[in-house]
Amino acid sequence: MADSRERIRGPPRDGREGFTSPRQVLRRLMLLSEGRQYREAATVVGRLGPSVLRSVVAELPMDILIEALPHSTYLLESFFNRLNTVIPNPKPEVPSEAIMWHLVKLFSNPHESGLRQRCTKLAQAIGTWQPSLRDALMARRKQLDQAIEGLGVHGLTADHSGSLISLHIALKNELQRHIETYKTAIHKLEELSTVTVNPDPAQSSHQRLLAISHGDIQQRLIDNKTLLTMLDKPALKQLSQLLENLSQRVQNDKEVLFCVGQIRRIDTSANTEERPAAGLLMNYSRGCEAVLGLMGPLSAPSSPTSNGCGSGSDGYHSDSDTDETKYLPQN
The missing domain is CATH 1.25.40 (Serine Threonine Protein Phosphatase 5, Tetratricopeptide repeat)
Structure with missing residues (x-):
């Protein structure tokens, strides 16, 4: 029995x-x-x-x-x-x-x-x-989008005359103008040194400076104004802008290569050396966005049922077909 x-x-x-x-x-x-x-x-x-x-x-x-x-x-x-x-x-x-x-x-x-x-x-x-993975995904997507945007700043730049030329040529022309100006200024300083430079410290004392005549002040003004006119040209002020542009391009390329390196670690089969960087970054930005969309808003864990199993703990998926084309990222 x-x-x-x-x-x-x-x-x-x-x-x-x-x-x-x-x-x-x-x-x-x-x-x-x-x-x-x-x-x-x-x-x-x-x-x-x-x-x-x-x-x-x-x-x-x-x-x-x-x-x-x-x-x-x-x-x-x-x-x-x-x-x-x-x-x-x-x-x-x-x-x-x-x-x-x-x-x-x-x-x-x-x-x-x-x-x-x-x-x-x-x-x-x-x-x-x-x-916290949501924050990581949003941060990576933002980083990828910024890197993509940075790829677009490597175009032509305006020189002192307003003409559009490459940044390297603009820097070369600007540096040549600086060199010529500085050479002229050095030559002028050498001319003035024979008149204004006196090795005797007493000649530059406070009492001596208060005792100079009207003619000496007038000549000093002319000399200093000449130097200022040489060195304070509007065209020479573009160098700092060009250097700032160059610095931004260097930083942008660093960001792009950093993002590509991250993708290479995620996907060892990705042909990162041959593929256009912009397309690669855009694909992964869309991938981050797609997974963020799948995660949905933050919600509390599901409560166990009476038999001790969660509502989806058996891993069951519906096999019903849906229209995928409106959800999947496009290449």
């Missing part, structure tokens, strides 16, 4: 059969992931308790799941939904930022059909788990 009851009861079919330790859960998840059975793996994760979940998250090679995106979306989404539901502070270390940047990479060049539909719940769960 007892055997009959055992046969009727049988093992549970809810994804918990035989899982008595985190090691067994981890082995099961690895086998399912290797077979790309991410839905089944998500179901297992959706039923883990807090202690087992912490252990599994610490041991599971998340980098493999990140590289498998968007196919592994179901499993990663289930992890974050379950973390948001049952894990209180302190939160375990989870590579949520790496997942976010991988999503940005996917949306910067969206080739997968239904990409938005597959990744929306994952992005929302990550945003709930680590709200």
